[in-house]
Amino acid sequence: MTVTVSEWIWLNDHGVCSAEHLSEVSGLSNEELGELIDIGVIVPVDDKVRPMEFQLRYVVIANTARRLRDDFELDRHGVALALTLMRRIDDLQEELSAVRARLHHVHTSRDV
Amino acid sequence: MKYKDYYQALGVERNATTADIKKAYRKLAHQYHPDVSKDPEGEEKFKVVAEAYATLKDTEKRTEYDNLGKRPAGEDFAPPPEWQQRYESDASAFDDVDLSDILNAFRSGGRSGGRGQAQGNFPISGEDYAVNVAVSLEQIYSGGGTDVAVEAPEFDEHGLPHRVSHTYRVTIPKGAMDGQRLRLAGKGGAGRNGGKPGDLYIVLTIASHPLYRANGLDLYLDLPLAPWEAVLGAAVEIPTLGGNVELNIKPGTSSGQRLRLAKRGLPSPNGAGGDLYAVVQIVVPKEVGKSEQALYEQLAAASTFRAREHFAKETK
Numbered sequence: 001m002t003v004t005v006s007e008w009i010w011l012n013d014h015g016v017c018s019a020e021h022l023s024e025v026s027g028l029s030n031e032e033l034g035e036l037i038d039i040g041v042i043v044p045v046d047d048k049v050r051p052m053e054f055q056l057r058y059v060v061i062a063n064t065a066r067r068l069r070d071d072f073e074l075d076r077h078g079v080a081l082a083l084t085l086m087r088r089i090d091d092l093q094e095e096l097s098a099v100r101a102r103l104h105h106v107h108t109s110r111d112v
Numbered sequence: 113m114k115y116k117d118y119y120q121a122l123g124v125e126r127n128a129t130t131a132d133i134k135k136a137y138r139k140l141a142h143q144y145h146p147d148v149s150k151d152p153e154g155e156e157k158f159k160v161v162a163e164a165y166a167t168l169k170d171t172e173k174r175t176e177y178d179n180l181g182k183r184p185a186g187e188d189f190a191p192p193p194e195w196q197q198r199y200e201s202d203a204s205a206f207d208d209v210d211l212s213d214i215l216n217a218f219r220s221g222g223r224s225g226g227r228g229q230a231q232g233n234f235p236i237s238g239e240d241y242a243v244n245v246a247v248s249l250e251q252i253y254s255g256g257g258t259d260v261a262v263e264a265p266e267f268d269e270h271g272l273p274h275r276v277s278h279t280y281r282v283t284i285p286k287g288a289m290d291g292q293r294l295r296l297a298g299k300g301g302a303g304r305n306g307g308k309p310g311d312l313y314i315v316l317t318i319a320s321h322p323l324y325r326a327n328g329l330d331l332y333l334d335l336p337l338a339p340w341e342a343v344l345g346a347a348v349e350i351p352t353l354g355g356n357v358e359l360n361i362k363p364g365t366s367s368g369q370r371l372r373l374a375k376r377g378l379p380s381p382n383g384a385g386g387d388l389y390a391v392v393q394i395v396v397p398k399e400v401g402k403s404e405q406a407l408y409e410q411l412a413a414a415s416t417f418r419a420r421e422h423f424a425k426e427t428k
Contacts, residue, residue, distance in 0.1 A: 008282055008314075011293045014381065025295070025311065027237075060293055063240070063313070064147055071141055071162065086147065101327035102370070102391070 015056040026062035117185040118164035137165040213265040213273035238301035238310035253353040255286035287380040329386025
């Protein structure tokens with residue numbers, strides 16, 4: 001087995017990239033990306049600074065948008081709505097897993 | 113080469129219309145799409161469905177596929193003579209060829225220099241791939257490496273796509289979170305006609321741990337205490353990812369209390385790190401011997417403690 005040590009980039013909130021990079025790696029058009037920025041699904045680091053920069057974690061959001069567009073044949077509004085709802089689900093799941101982590105592992109109940 | 117039954121994958125008859133095929137695909141995509149489904153096997157199931165749809169929605173690809181005839185799924189079959197001619201290869205060269213890869217190659221005309229029936233020589237970017245990798249809390253704590261294997265088509269000198277397996281070693285950064293991704297540029301599927309290769313995305317999932325539950329960088333651990341340890345206080349050993357530490361339990365500790373061990377959680381990239389919370393659980397033996405029973409009875413008689421005193425206050 002040959003193991004290749006490769007260059008990788010963590011898609012988290014530490015690194016930043018340009019709008020062009022988001023378009024290039026996701027396959028979204030500039031207009032589609034612009035719409036996601038307008039509705040706040042993708043947020044620039046500082047919206048007063050030009051050219052805009054974005055945390056690298058938005059590569060994941062942009063890729064998801066393109067997948068939803070292609071796999072479900074959604075229009076821009078459909079993609080934006082789906083992403084907004086998915087973000088709310090993610091927030092709720094995060095809260096749920098935080099609550100679960102704080103609770104005990106073992107739950108016992110019995111009828112009396 | 114192994115036969116794949118795309119009609120069966122979509123649950124449609126072989127004479128289904130394009131509209132029927134689209135309807136079946138949409139229904140299954142809603143069920144299994146990795147962005148919307150919580151089915152742990154959804155991603156794999158969606159891949160099968162998407163591959164079937166990519167072939168059957170395209171009239172030319174569907175005709176090529178239909179010409180293979182109906183066979184049982186998974187059956188080995190010899191490629192038709194015209195395919196062998198097209199790629200100047202004999203049947204054995206097709207052994208490691210995936211049916212979907214070759215149908216895709218027909219559509220795009222194969223790699224530049226290949227003999228596929230070109231429908232245009234426009235550059236086509238390679239596919240992006242996503243691989244889920246489960247990592248342990250121990251790996252995240254120590255920031256070790258992990259190997260990720262991925263299989264992608266590569267084109268030989270005749271333009272025939274062969275499946276090739278690659279293994280990449282990636283370093284898990286300290287404090288990586290569940291769902292965090294990394295991108296390996298150009299390590300996805302090969303591009304065609306001068307198109308760029310796709311990217312490989314690795315998605316980290318934290319494997320469940322028998323002792324700890326993670327919440328961001330904080331860890332939670334259930335700490336069982338015997339009743340006398342909770343009442344009298346005790347020094348107990350707590351397992352942490354960095355080794356055992358001794359924790360002093362104060363007298364009068366109750367179930368559900370969280371005891372914080374600062375900076376004993378997961379490390380963060382900037383060095384701050386999370387905490388470890390030991391959540392107290394007072395546990396009792398299921399059976400006691402005679403002498404223990406007598407001691408408990410003695411305690412019950414002597415104690416003035418009323419565990420449910422507040423019931424009366426709250427119901428007045």
